[in-house]
Amino acid sequence: MGDSALIQAAIDAAFTGSNKEVQLENRDYNLTAGIVIKQGVKLVGSYNTRLIVKGNYKVIELQQGASLVGAYIAIDDTAFASSVIYLDGKYKYYNIWQRTIIKDCNIVNWTGSHKGTAVYLYANGSGHNITFIDFEKIKISGFNTGVKLQAIKPSSGNSWINGNRFMDFSVEDCVNMVTFSSGESVPNECTGNQFTNMQLQPSDITVKLFTITGQYNRLDGMAWDLQIIPATKPIVDFLAASSYNTLSFRTIPISRINDQGQFNQKG
Numbered sequence: 001m002g003d004s005a006l007i008q009a010a011i012d013a014a015f016t017g018s019n020k021e022v023q024l025e026n027r028d029y030n031l032t033a034g035i036v037i038k039q040g041v042k043l044v045g046s047y048n049t050r051l052i053v054k055g056n057y058k059v060i061e062l063q064q065g066a067s068l069v070g071a072y073i074a075i076d077d078t079a080f081a082s083s084v085i086y087l088d089g090k091y092k093y094y095n096i097w098q099r100t101i102i103k104d105c106n107i108v109n110w111t112g113s114h115k116g117t118a119v120y121l122y123a124n125g126s127g128h129n130i131t132f133i134d135f136e137k138i139k140i141s142g143f144n145t146g147v148k149l150q151a152i153k154p155s156s157g158n159s160w161i162n163g164n165r166f167m168d169f170s171v172e173d174c175v176n177m178v179t180f181s182s183g184e185s186v187p188n189e190c191t192g193n194q195f196t197n198m199q200l201q202p203s204d205i206t207v208k209l210f211t212i213t214g215q216y217n218r219l220d221g222m223a224w225d226l227q228i229i230p231a232t233k234p235i236v237d238f239l240a241a242s243s244y245n246t247l248s249f250r251t252i253p254i255s256r257i258n259d260q261g262q263f264n265q266k267g
Contacts, residue, residue, distance in 0.1 A: 003032075014038075021041075021044060050073075072105070075116060084107050087130050087133070093131055096131075102135045104136070118146050119147045121164070122151075123159040126154045131161075131162050139170045140170070146174040148178075148180075149164075157187065162191045164194070172200070172203065176211065179208075183213070185214075189215065191214045191215045212245055215244050217245045219245075219249070220247075222249065236252060236266075243264065
């Protein structure tokens with residue numbers, strides 16, 4: 001049994017059993033297929049656990065009420081162009097008492113390809129939503145996109161990614177650090193999300209720190225060495241579908257911010 005199947009079997013056993021926590025050993029696990037952390041199961045890495053990714057697939061998908069703690073995930077395949085930690089609004093992470101948390105994770109693409117997305121939240125369907133999830137102490141390096149929130153207009157009803165907290169994030173050497181993709185409000189919105197105490201370190205491949213849509217999102221922290229990014233284009237875009245968002249990065253000059261929205265605060 002390969003390591004992907006081994007971990008999935010342990011998760012499946014926890015899902016049906018009384019012990020809902022799966023503890024990984026202090027070793028490298030070689031992954032060749034994606035893992036789904038099922039509802040109510042917590043996957044925990046030991047201090048020297050590493051998940052080494054070969055191939056192109058969603059690495060870890062979390063269902064409603066699932067959690068991931070202490071994971072070190074390394075992309076070791078230049079073909080990888082998918083997402084590492086993936087939440088799909090079809091699971092309807094809605095109520096504030098849900099226990100989903102993603103904490104103390106290192107997510108690294110060490111191939112130099114700068115492809116894939118480290119953390120991806122996606123909603124596309126009537127009632128599909130991701131709400132009140134905590135992401136804490138996450139370090140990201142080497143991807144096309146560090147964090148992406150995407151709410152697509154469904155054929156009927158609403159889809160949303162609202163009220164999530166991203167605390168103590170460090171993002172370096174990504175083409176795009178944080179990207180929102182949604183309407184300004186319903187039927188598809190990314191609203192009221194908080195990115196607090198961020199540390200951003202661009203490299204010579206970095207194009208954009210933030211692309212922002214939705215309303216009342218708050219982003220604060222430090223951005224370093226901005227002279228690395230060519231000054232010919234803005235490094236922050238508030239798109240037309242944005243309003244009442246707050247960006248608190250004192251190191252980002254107003255001259256490098258493009259605001260097509262309404263009532264956004266910058267400084």
